[in-house]
Amino acid sequence: MQSPGRGLRLPSLRRVRAAWPWVLLLAAVLGVRLSKGAFLSDAYALLSRPFWPGSAQSEWLRAAQQLDQQTRLEQLEADNRRLRELLELQAGSVELLSAPVISRQAQGWWQQLVIGRGSLQGLASGDAVLAPGGLLGRVVSVTPSTATVTLLTDTSSRVGVWVGRVRHHGMLVGQGSDRPLLRFIQQDVGVRPGDLVTTSPASTLLPPNLTVGVVQSVNDKAVPAPEAVVQLSAPVEAIDWVQVQVQVQVAGR
Amino acid sequence: MSGLARQRWTLATVLLVPLLVLAAPAPLRLAGVPPSWAVLWLLPWALADGPLSGALLGAVLGLLLDSLHPGPLTQLPVLVLMGWWWGRLGRRGAPIERSFSLGLLALLGTALLGASLALQQLLWGLSSAATVHTLLAQTLLTGLLAPMLCSLQLLLWRQLAPGLRS
Numbered sequence: 001m002q003s004p005g006r007g008l009r010l011p012s013l014r015r016v017r018a019a020w021p022w023v024l025l026l027a028a029v030l031g032v033r034l035s036k037g038a039f040l041s042d043a044y045a046l047l048s049r050p051f052w053p054g055s056a057q058s059e060w061l062r063a064a065q066q067l068d069q070q071t072r073l074e075q076l077e078a079d080n081r082r083l084r085e086l087l088e089l090q091a092g093s094v095e096l097l098s099a100p101v102i103s104r105q106a107q108g109w110w111q112q113l114v115i116g117r118g119s120l121q122g123l124a125s126g127d128a129v130l131a132p133g134g135l136l137g138r139v140v141s142v143t144p145s146t147a148t149v150t151l152l153t154d155t156s157s158r159v160g161v162w163v164g165r166v167r168h169h170g171m172l173v174g175q176g177s178d179r180p181l182l183r184f185i186q187q188d189v190g191v192r193p194g195d196l197v198t199t200s201p202a203s204t205l206l207p208p209n210l211t212v213g214v215v216q217s218v219n220d221k222a223v224p225a226p227e228a229v230v231q232l233s234a235p236v237e238a239i240d241w242v243q244v245q246v247q248v249q250v251a252g253r
Numbered sequence: 254m255s256g257l258a259r260q261r262w263t264l265a266t267v268l269l270v271p272l273l274v275l276a277a278p279a280p281l282r283l284a285g286v287p288p289s290w291a292v293l294w295l296l297p298w299a300l301a302d303g304p305l306s307g308a309l310l311g312a313v314l315g316l317l318l319d320s321l322h323p324g325p326l327t328q329l330p331v332l333v334l335m336g337w338w339w340g341r342l343g344r345r346g347a348p349i350e351r352s353f354s355l356g357l358l359a360l361l362g363t364a365l366l367g368a369s370l371a372l373q374q375l376l377w378g379l380s381s382a383a384t385v386h387t388l389l390a391q392t393l394l395t396g397l398l399a400p401m402l403c404s405l406q407l408l409l410w411r412q413l414a415p416g417l418r419s
Contacts, residue, residue, distance in 0.1 A: 022309055025264075025309075025313060026309070026312065026313065026316075029312075029313045029316040029317055030316060032316065032317060032320050033316040033317070033319055033320040034320075035320070036320055036323065037271070037317070037320035037321045040268075040271045040272070040275070040317065040320065040321065041275070041321075043268075043272065044271075044272055044275040044276070047272065048275075048276065
């Protein structure tokens with residue numbers, strides 16, 4: 001038979017000592033619960049780090065992105081050609097003709113170069129000259145087998161260009177050094193370093209939408225309008241071969 | 254409370270449960286649903302270590318798993334209840350070791366856990382068609398995995414804490 005008062009007996013010291021680790025554990029887990037499992041998520045992130053998507057996955061993603069961009073570019077180019085034909089902005093089609101650089105003088109390194117193709121191959125004054133990366137200059141004179149190209153960096157070079165992000169035209173002026181200057185007509189153009197500079201989409205003198213370079217720095221305080229220094233995308237200082245966009249007139253136009 | 258809980262590092266294996274819940278390894282999923290890792294860990298522990306340890310570890314697991322989900326749903330009451338129940342089963346009669354028994358206990362436990370979550374979803378207005386799908390897939394998968402995983406754990410606990418009943 002149970003002795004009276006047994007139910008009121010306090011737990012023994014031994015039991016309390018045995019229970020305190022459990023209380024501590026439950027308190028710790030309650031802390032985890034209240035912190036919304038922050039410790040667990042961090043521990044999981046640390047342990048699973050070796051299995052995170054690595055370089056292989058990012059390469060696949062990059063390849064897929066490149067393929068996507070290439071396809072879109074081809075589609076847009078085809079679309080652009082069709083629309084330009086509708087607008088009759090460009091009466092003829094163009095073809096690219098490769099030409100070797102046969103002469104480049106140290107005195108006029110940033111001014112001009114001579115290429116080994118001339119009027120016999122269909123070159124004409126005003127043709128755009130491209131290098132890997134973008135526009136390089138324009139043909140200023142031709143002989144039957146050679147052509148002289150004025151580079152964009154030449155002080156006499158004046159080319160109308162377009163900054164697509166802010167939708168503003170500007171004039172690219174050669175400075176006789178490796179970086180030409182982009183002069184704007186309006187104030188507050190909003191151009192900033194990193195903006196892509198291309199030939200104007202509505203250009204008829206030069207092929208439209210050709211990459212020219214990237215804005216390197218902007219001088220907003222220039223008078224009368226802002227100016228920007230442009231880093232050309234074509235490596236002007238190291239050119240062996242160029243491509244000339246030869247205008248091919250379409251019969252009946 | 255017997256020897257298992259006194260060995261601190263065996264207690265630390267409870268942390269594997271939330272980590273496995275977070276990892277949700279793809280080969281161990283049925284129709285996109287992982288097994289109930291809490292049931293797979295708690296069942297052999299409670300069978301080996303008794304009702305009090307089972308209930309306490311059920312509470313620990315419940316708090317850990319609830320912390321991983323931002324919603325109002327909780328697994329704590331059912332895990333405490335099952336920890337207690339399985340602990341009592343382990344203390345009574347012959348030790349539960351047979352694959353069928355382990356599978357059946359895990360199946361019932363998971364079904365109860367899933368049903369409690371479904372009921373809470375219903376009460377909170379969070380119920381969806383996925384509830385039944387999750388419940389069925391998780392119950393089935395846990396029941397299938399339990400004979401193998403729980404037997405291995407029972408064997409391990411027995412080696413670590415000699416003198417246990419199962």
